[in-house]
Amino acid sequence: MLIVQKFGGSSVANAERVFNVANRIAETYRNGNSVVVTVSAQGDTTDDLIEKAKEINEKPSKREMDMLLATGEQISIALLAMALEKIGVPAISLTGWQAGVNTDSKYGIAKIKRIHTERILSELDAKKVVIVAGFQGINKYDDITTLGRGGSDTSAVALAAALHADLCQIFTDVDGVFTTDPRICPDAKKLPEITYDEMLELASLGANVLMNRSVELAKKYNVNLEVLSSLKKVEGTYVKEVTKVEKSNVRGIARDNDVAMISVLDVPDEPGIAFKVFSMLAKHNINVDMILQSIGREDKKDISFSVKSDECEDAVKLLSENNIIEARKIVYKDNVSKVSIVGAGMVSNPGVASMMFEAMYDAHINIHMICTSEIKVSILIDREYAEKAVRTLHEKYNLDK
């Protein structure tokens, strides 16, 4: 099998951990597999480099920032190659550009466009473990780019896609994907399998195991993912296209505390109002998640929506200063949480959503907003009840069984 393995920065934070990772790779290699590894920068390296930059220029050019940050992964790959050599496994490290990782030119948030796999393939032919710097690539000007948050996951999935790998293993500090956060709900169970879409919803809903970009990419190229522990040697959760259909359609409960709710009250009930509100926010890079628009009455309506907590203030300020929308009042709540149930078959099972509302009613938890999609139902509730809601729902849908 050709297997791509990805290890995060904390997995390689010091020499001892580098050897743990090396032993893990060695085992896969000695079982007769071809292995490509991507690895992030060690521990706090990236933060330290950002600190160094800020000391010199609080707003450095993004190109130079990428030039700087890319060194973090370059250090990791060299050290990991040395560790593998030390334990007798032939290995070679490759930077993003050496591995043929071509990206667009958006420094700091670059997207992989293509991977020229010749070099990797020839090193695999030579029976070497190929260690590729995650998080980085090269653009058409031959300049170094970085992929932004969670970039190493994206690198791993993109490599697996380009190499037609049999499996892409993402090693993390958790054992896999759980029915909900085990810290909130001790009965949470590890899921043996999950679909890409379910994983996408869980990720976007605050179960931060994998960044969405990498799951989207895996879905697009049908890459078999496994999310597993870098410490324990147990099977993780497989993320793939089709999983066996089960009767219980809810697969997991997610919670996201990084949410604020904003309501724009009494705006004119006329076409273009929603457009004005959300295009203004978009222009200022404020991402809106859930949206609720009331039915118009007396030529007025209300629009409510959720944003990330740290963008709430900016959004409110922006809307207040621009009276093009002629709102009577703008109010916000920044002490809310989003709780969601996720599962692929939910949409064809109308009872699922109402069970959720029933559970909230029984638990005396007030729902501020509801938002549904093909495979999830999300509700916005007061943050103080979020953990209670997760535990209630986990039990309600028998996820602990």
Added chain:
Amino acid sequence: MLIVQKFGGSSVANAERVFNVANRIAETYRNGNSVVVTVSAQGDTTDDLIEKAKEINEKPSKREMDMLLATGEQISIALLAMALEKIGVPAISLTGWQAGVNTDSKYGIAKIKRIHTERILSELDAKKVVIVAGFQGINKYDDITTLGRGGSDTSAVALAAALHADLCQIFTDVDGVFTTDPRICPDAKKLPEITYDEMLELASLGANVLMNRSVELAKKYNVNLEVLSSLKKVEGTYVKEVTKVEKSNVRGIARDNDVAMISVLDVPDEPGIAFKVFSMLAKHNINVDMILQSIGREDKKDISFSVKSDECEDAVKLLSENNIIEARKIVYKDNVSKVSIVGAGMVSNPGVASMMFEAMYDAHINIHMICTSEIKVSILIDREYAEKAVRTLHEKYNLDK
């Protein structure tokens, strides 16, 4: 003018120093020059990286070591570019491979073969200061190589040669090249000019301002060098092909304490003996400097030679264990120093060498060995008299005038 400037690792060790360097570059740029800069890794970065590697593998592959070490300069160039941007000077950083620095494949001690200057020239055309990572290049396999000790000086000179620069300025922590070490002889004078050959002899004789490799390269491609202070804004020493011929031919006095003398006594006076001794040493990578062979008498002769201090023990052991040379006795002195007078016109001025011996005689300093070349005379004396010898010779040749 097109000027290449080189700054060492201590010049960019922290944010404040990075700005000092940036201001120095900015001044050159604002005077209407095109500027290409090479810079070493910050302060102890390289040592820290070596430490990290040794923790994992005490004998890592040289390829991976170069992959690791090259990050040091990549960090420096990015930070320096950010500092220049901060003070309003357009700048761009380039790694060795981006700058087109092609080397052979001897990892750790690579030699520059060619520099493809297209990228640098196009950035210069765009009125940018181009900051090139020193010490590194890329080989024919697209793998990163490093140039070994003093590599950034070599990078600077090679860039100046490839770009046909008008001047290559090497910024150091001294004001230039002196007639001798100012710490030994307070009367030492800064030389306004010196020839490549004189510089080569001074460097190899322990006046460690510039590594020999870079001076050799400068000589080969006729690159005008200036060695100057990174702190004071005064002219340094120009190193070039022809300097004005002066009456006094001695330009400087050098001292090297890193010397030991070994004598192999009573070896057979027959062909091949010197070959056996020195080929054996060469095979074990022990470099021999001065060699003295006595005239044979009674079928026996003595061979004396000097080596670096830390290779003395190995050399003695090696010769003792191999009686192919049939020496009666092997003796060594590790408390010696080499003191040399250097000057381009010396050879045509026979009185110069004898003045040296006269001065030593007057100062009651015994000479163990003498070695002459086109432009230098070196003597080996007891280390305790080395500084006295330097001061005596400095005065004798009127270098303080």
